[in-house]
Amino acid sequence: MQTHLSLRSLTGNEKPDKDVQALFATRPGGKAILFIHGFSGDPIKTWSDFHVLLPAAQNCRDRDLYFYGYDGLRANMNSSAALFRDFLDRLFQQSAEFVNHNLPEDAQRPNTFQYDDVLLVAHSLGAVIVRRALLDLTRLDRSWLAKTRLVLFAPAHKGASIADLALEVASSFRFLRFFGAVARFESPLIDQLKPGSPQLISLLKETELASQNGANLHLRAHQVIIAEYERIVENETFGSDPPPVTIPNTEHTTVCKPRTDFLRPFQILEKSL
Amino acid sequence: MNVQQVNLQDIRSFYYERRTASTAAETLRQMITKRDHLQLANLLRDHRRKSVYSKRERYMRACVDDLLVCYNVLEISILTKFLAKPDKSVFWEEAGLILGNKQVRRYIEDFYPVRLPQLLALRLNGDVHHTEKKSGDLSSIMIQFLALDRGFIVSLNDSYLLSMLDSFTIQGYRFRDVVALIDNPKRFVRRILLPPAERSIPDRTLQELSHFFQFALNLNELLQSLDRYPLVQSEIWNHYSYWFEIIGQKLNRKLGAALDRFLRWEAADSRDQAALEIQEYVANARRVIELLTSTRYATSVSKQLENYKDR
Numbered sequence: 154m155q156t157h158l159s160l161r162s163l164t165g166n167e168k169p170d171k172d173v174q175a176l177f178a179t180r181p182g183g184k185a186i187l188f189i190h191g192f193s194g195d196p197i198k199t200w201s202d203f204h205v206l207l208p209a210a211q212n213c214r215d216r217d218l219y220f221y222g223y224d225g226l227r228a229n230m231n232s233s234a235a236l237f238r239d240f241l242d243r244l245f246q247q248s249a250e251f252v253n254h255n256l257p258e259d260a261q262r263p264n265t266f267q268y269d270d271v272l273l274v275a276h277s278l279g280a281v282i283v284r285r286a287l288l289d290l291t292r293l294d295r296s297w298l299a300k301t302r303l304v305l306f307a308p309a310h311k312g313a314s315i316a317d318l319a320l321e322v323a324s325s326f327r328f329l330r331f332f333g334a335v336a337r338f339e340s341p342l343i344d345q346l347k348p349g350s351p352q353l354i355s356l357l358k359e360t361e362l363a364s365q366n367g368a369n370l371h372l373r374a375h376q377v378i379i380a381e382y383e384r385i386v387e388n389e390t391f392g393s394d395p396p397p398v399t400i401p402n403t404e405h406t407t408v409c410k411p412r413t414d415f416l417r418p419f420q421i422l423e424k425s426l
Numbered sequence: 427m428n429v430q431q432v433n434l435q436d437i438r439s440f441y442y443e444r445r446t447a448s449t450a451a452e453t454l455r456q457m458i459t460k461r462d463h464l465q466l467a468n469l470l471r472d473h474r475r476k477s478v479y480s481k482r483e484r485y486m487r488a489c490v491d492d493l494l495v496c497y498n499v500l501e502i503s504i505l506t507k508f509l510a511k512p513d514k515s516v517f518w519e520e521a522g523l524i525l526g527n528k529q530v531r532r533y534i535e536d537f538y539p540v541r542l543p544q545l546l547a548l549r550l551n552g553d554v555h556h557t558e559k560k561s562g563d564l565s566s567i568m569i570q571f572l573a574l575d576r577g578f579i580v581s582l583n584d585s586y587l588l589s590m591l592d593s594f595t596i597q598g599y600r601f602r603d604v605v606a607l608i609d610n611p612k613r614f615v616r617r618i619l620l621p622p623a624e625r626s627i628p629d630r631t632l633q634e635l636s637h638f639f640q641f642a643l644n645l646n647e648l649l650q651s652l653d654r655y656p657l658v659q660s661e662i663w664n665h666y667s668y669w670f671e672i673i674g675q676k677l678n679r680k681l682g683a684a685l686d687r688f689l690r691w692e693a694a695d696s697r698d699q700a701a702l703e704i705q706e707y708v709a710n711a712r713r714v715i716e717l718l719t720s721t722r723y724a725t726s727v728s729k730q731l732e733n734y735k736d737r
Binding site: 155160180227258319333 | 570576
């Protein structure tokens with residue numbers, strides 16, 4: 154049985170919708186998984202083959218799958234977070250209108266459709282973008298935040314060294330990273346993601362303050378997954394996040410890429426559903 | 427929800443309405459219903475007999491190519507039961523009218539042979555009813571294929587790279603000029619990291635070269651997962667037969683030349699590791715391009731077509 158409709162870019166020529174791709178469930182259950190890629194990632198390639206494996210999973214059949222896209226190479230971190238915040242706001246506050254705008258006539262959902270459970274799955278820089286957006290939305294007192302949970306792969310919230318990664322992920326020629334010394338890459342993210350940067354310190358302080366006495370549980374990661382051979386991000390625990398799970402024999406860019414012969418990232422995520 | 431109906435709406439939206447396929451269909455339908463045979467024959471002529479210079483004609487022929495791409499996808503989708511069999515709706519009636527026309531048939535059978543529209547024509551004429559019997563997990567394959575093809579259309583279909591691989595010159599640049607840029611790792615890396623707005627034609631072509639190798643690897647992986655469904659496998663490969671069959675040898679030779687240049691690279695640090703990774707990448711990419719440009723995936727559709735034509 155076909156569980157999801159074809160992959161589609163969201164309607165519209167404006168950011169971020171034009172860069173978001175979605176697999177809508179054929180029998181929706183008010184649930185979704187929203188993937189947010191990392192530094193210089195691609196909405197789909199970062200997570201491949203989640204888009205193939207998840208539709209076939211028993212407990213994912215009624216979930217819409219969103220693959221959020223943004224400029225993770227050159228855009229300012231806080232600006233990306235603000236765009237993502239607005240996107241989340243629309244997704245929750247105008248769910249039926251939002252979804253129906255992107256579905257063909259015969260797949261329209263009732264006007265009462267809404268999301269009750271959205272898993273936010275972020276990789277690397279994506280974790281910082283999501284955390285910043287959730288903090289700002291907490292300040293705006295959005296009641297739907299309790300319907301979100303956070304799963305993080307190789308999060309960059311404690312800092313990252315990204316100049317070399319730019320070369321590794323800017324093309325499909327991964328071996329370019331060996332030739333990084335000859336190139337100068339410029340991006341505001343290099344400073345913003347440095348361990349101990351003002352942006353990251355503020356992110357941690359604000360999260361701790363907002364989470365005092367067990368408040369705002371949505372700010373605490375449900376699950377953190379890290380790579381065994383990590384050389385891009387700092388693997389320290391952030392605030393009151395749970396201790397991380399390590400996936401053996403993985404690196405920063407492979408820890409979030411399940412395949413039919415490497416199912417560990419998929420299995421971990423599936424347990425969070 | 428009638429999922430097959432929604433799938434048809436999705437395919438029509440992306441391949442027919444948003445691209446120029448609908449323009450071609452409307453033009454061809456009008457010419458056919460008005461019995462404008464001479465004009466139709468002129469539009470759909472063999473360019474080797476009479477060249478095509480006029481902008482209008484080139485545009486319309488490009489629209490026809492888009493329509494044939496749409497018919498490819500419809501044929502694959504019916505075979506895999508991603509779509510229901512064609513009914514008497516206006517859309518399918520139009521497809522039947524166009525693919526049943528003598529001039530169109532010459533265009534797709536003799537001048538520029540494309541097998542999937544031929545199969546769809548037979549299907550619409552009631553001569554072919556075949557669908558894949560074991561279609562349980564094929565909706566997932568179709569979703570993968572459509573995602574891959576969407577990426578191809580968005581990133582590569584109108585790319586400088588494919589035009590250059592097809593021996594076109596873009597504002598004075600040929601493919602060999604792009605290959606020459608690979609000689610120098612420093613220059614190559616600098617160009618790859620340029621923001622989109624600052625990329626020149628060669629810079630953009632280098633990006634497209636990276637996309638194309640990734641696309642070829644992904645396509646081959648998808649095709650290999652379809653060994654149990656040789657006809658579906660062959661139909662998906664045929665969808666790209668212009669690149670991998672018609673100009674396949676040229677593509678193989680040119681991409682091979684590009685890949686060879688990477689083998690000359692030497693890293694200042696981690697020399698052995700860098701050399702090993704480059705060798706592995708090049709060997710794998712070469713193997714995949716050779717496989718895709720071979721007859722490995724062509725046979726099933728060719729046989730199927732011959733069988734039906736012999737009846």
